[in-house]
Amino acid sequence: MQKFKKIVFWFLVGFAIIQFIPIDKANRPIDRRKNFIDVKKTPPKISELIKNACYDCHSDETVYPKYAYIAPFSWSVKSHVNEGREHLNFSVWETYNDDLKRSMLTKSIQTIENKVMPMPAYIIYHKEANLTDAERALLIKYLEEILKSKTY
Ligand code: HEC
Numbered sequence: 001m002q003k004f005k006k007i008v009f010w011f012l013v014g015f016a017i018i019q020f021i022p023i024d025k026a027n028r029p030i031d032r033r034k035n036f037i038d039v040k041k042t043p044p045k046i047s048e049l050i051k052n053a054c055y056d057c058h059s060d061e062t063v064y065p066k067y068a069y070i071a072p073f074s075w076s077v078k079s080h081v082n083e084g085r086e087h088l089n090f091s092v093w094e095t096y097n098d099d100l101k102r103s104m105l106t107k108s109i110q111t112i113e114n115k116v117m118p119m120p121a122y123i124i125y126h127k128e129a130n131l132t133d134a135e136r137a138l139l140i141k142y143l144e145e146i147l148k149s150k151t152y
Pocket residue numbers: 050053054055056057058079080081083084087088104107108109111112117118119122129
């Protein structure tokens with residue numbers, strides 16, 4: 001019992017200490033002339049879907065959930081945001097060349113179709129990102145139209 005108490009004690013001490021290792025939650029300022037939904041003048045209904053389902057990890061407009069304030073969950077959130085932005089950042093869409101834009105549109109369509117994106121773990125705590133099949137179809141259709149019209 002003594003040993004068990006010690007383990008719990010040190011676990012709590014460790015948990016308390018890691019709270020002092022925060023994550024950087026500051027977002028970079030947004031340039032509307034580069035932001036995907038502004039540049040493409042995306043219809044409001046579609047904008048809402050993209051913002052709800054993708055923008056927390058794929059833009060500089062991340063809204064951090066409550067669990068992002070508690071280590072070690074905060075570290076996991078931040079690493080997803082960093083990695084997501086590295087792959088695709090809708091806030092800087094206009095800085096991409098046509099090849100990259102085409103590739104990102106194609107991959108977005110695939111990942112939405114395969115339900116790889118938005119990340120399944122994220123959906124559990126973000127009901128608004130849990131897109132219905134109809135919403136997925138709507139989003140895919142919109143992205144396909146941009147691809148076809150070559151107005152990336
Ligand atoms: C919770 C964070 C999160 C959300 C929400 C999210 N993504 Fe991602 N996304 C990631 C991460 C992390 C990666 C990189 C690792 C990987 O490919 O799994 C990624 C990768 C991608 C890639 C690049 C794949 C590649 O092969 O380069 C595309 C495209 C993408 N996501 C599209 C989307 C779209 C579209 C949405 C919204 C419908 C979305 N994501 C929502 C975190 C997220």
